[in-house]
Amino acid sequence: AVVSTQSTGAHAYRMYTDYNGLYRRLDFTGPTMIITMKVTSLACSLYDGTHRKEEELNSDQKMLAIRRVPSLIEYLSYTFCFTSILSGPTFNLQDYCKFIDGTDAIEGKAKPSGIMPCLFKLVTAVFFISWTFVYAADYEPFFDEEWRNSHSVFYVIGYLYFTSFITRCNYYFAWTLADSVSNLSGFGFNGYDEKGSAKWDKITNVYPHKTECSSSLKVLVENWNVGTALWLRRVCYERSVYSPTAMTYFLSATWHGFYPGYYGCFMSLSAFILTSRKLRRYVRPKFLGSTGLKMFYDALTTVCSLLLINYACIQLCVLSFERVYEFYRYFYCLPHLVCLFLYIFCPSPPRPKKE
Numbered sequence: 001a002v003v004s005t006q007s008t009g010a011h012a013y014r015m016y017t018d019y020n021g022l023y024r025r026l027d028f029t030g031p032t033m034i035i036t037m038k039v040t041s042l043a044c045s046l047y048d049g050t051h052r053k054e055e056e057l058n059s060d061q062k063m064l065a066i067r068r069v070p071s072l073i074e075y076l077s078y079t080f081c082f083t084s085i086l087s088g089p090t091f092n093l094q095d096y097c098k099f100i101d102g103t104d105a106i107e108g109k110a111k112p113s114g115i116m117p118c119l120f121k122l123v124t125a126v127f128f129i130s131w132t133f134v135y136a137a138d139y140e141p142f143f144d145e146e147w148r149n150s151h152s153v154f155y156v157i158g159y160l161y162f163t164s165f166i167t168r169c170n171y172y173f174a175w176t177l178a179d180s181v182s183n184l185s186g187f188g189f190n191g192y193d194e195k196g197s198a199k200w201d202k203i204t205n206v207y208p209h210k211t212e213c214s215s216s217l218k219v220l221v222e223n224w225n226v227g228t229a230l231w232l233r234r235v236c237y238e239r240s241v242y243s244p245t246a247m248t249y250f251l252s253a254t255w256h257g258f259y260p261g262y263y264g265c266f267m268s269l270s271a272f273i274l275t276s277r278k279l280r281r282y283v284r285p286k287f288l289g290s291t292g293l294k295m296f297y298d299a300l301t302t303v304c305s306l307l308l309i310n311y312a313c314i315q316l317c318v319l320s321f322e323r324v325y326e327f328y329r330y331f332y333c334l335p336h337l338v339c340l341f342l343y344i345f346c347p348s349p350p351r352p353k354k355e
Helices: 002-017 029-051 059-064 072-079 093-101 115-134 145-149 153-185 208-212 217-222 226-235 244-256 260-287 291-318 321-331 334-345
Strands: none
Touching (some): 029 059, 029 093, 029 244, 072 093, 115 153, 217 226, 217 260, 226 244, 260 334, 291 321, 291 334
């Protein structure tokens, strides 16, 4: 309750001092959001380990359950870990303690060096931040009615898509850089793959190639801000009694702040994902008859996923009610209306009978 109140106050102060992000300042709301994730994750794990029966927990909760209250030094070290305090990623206390005491290595093998993974991710981070020097993400032209009227709707959609990509490059840079720093310190080792190569993806927060080329909204969301997605699943989705998808996206919106753009974005994503899930179960089997049909289906869903995710997430950048309304008005809320139509009229496939 204390850390949630602090985060709420931070967002309210940010809106009061820098409404609509006019000054584009980096402030303390980012670290408070990271701390909120860590503390609430710790609280849920501690509750699972001390107040719930073993048979009430799923496999993930059993693995993360904490049977004792951590010491003060463990708590402070975990909460304020310098490699993740500014931009994440978040991680659980068990993995962090194993890294600190050196038990995260595979038994019988020396822990591999994290220098090469660090260098590779550092180069990747530089690649993405370079895009922002070539092209600045600017949504202002869209809100100039004269500019909109002088270009076709296809040009406007292309402009918004590319501007959104440049915006995502900033996040790719920050999260990949934080991941590389963690790997250099030795944190992030995740065993070996089937070829015997070391994996350094335990706390990886984003997979850019999967995000930009995913064939479904579900896959796209799972590969973007991975740590936050896991946190939302563990503290909200798996514990919600009613409408877990909607409740999870509402929590995500409130965690981000109070701008209308946040709520428009995450409530839109909730509706889009529920509809795509229903549509996928009904439509996808009809395209599995041949390789050509499946490739066409994958290409179509990839394009639709990217268009929908950009349509929803642009609201995260424009923030204010006035601009979100103007954005909706230009597109006549068409994606929402199509989504509603498909959700209502798409037949629900029969569920398999339980024995």
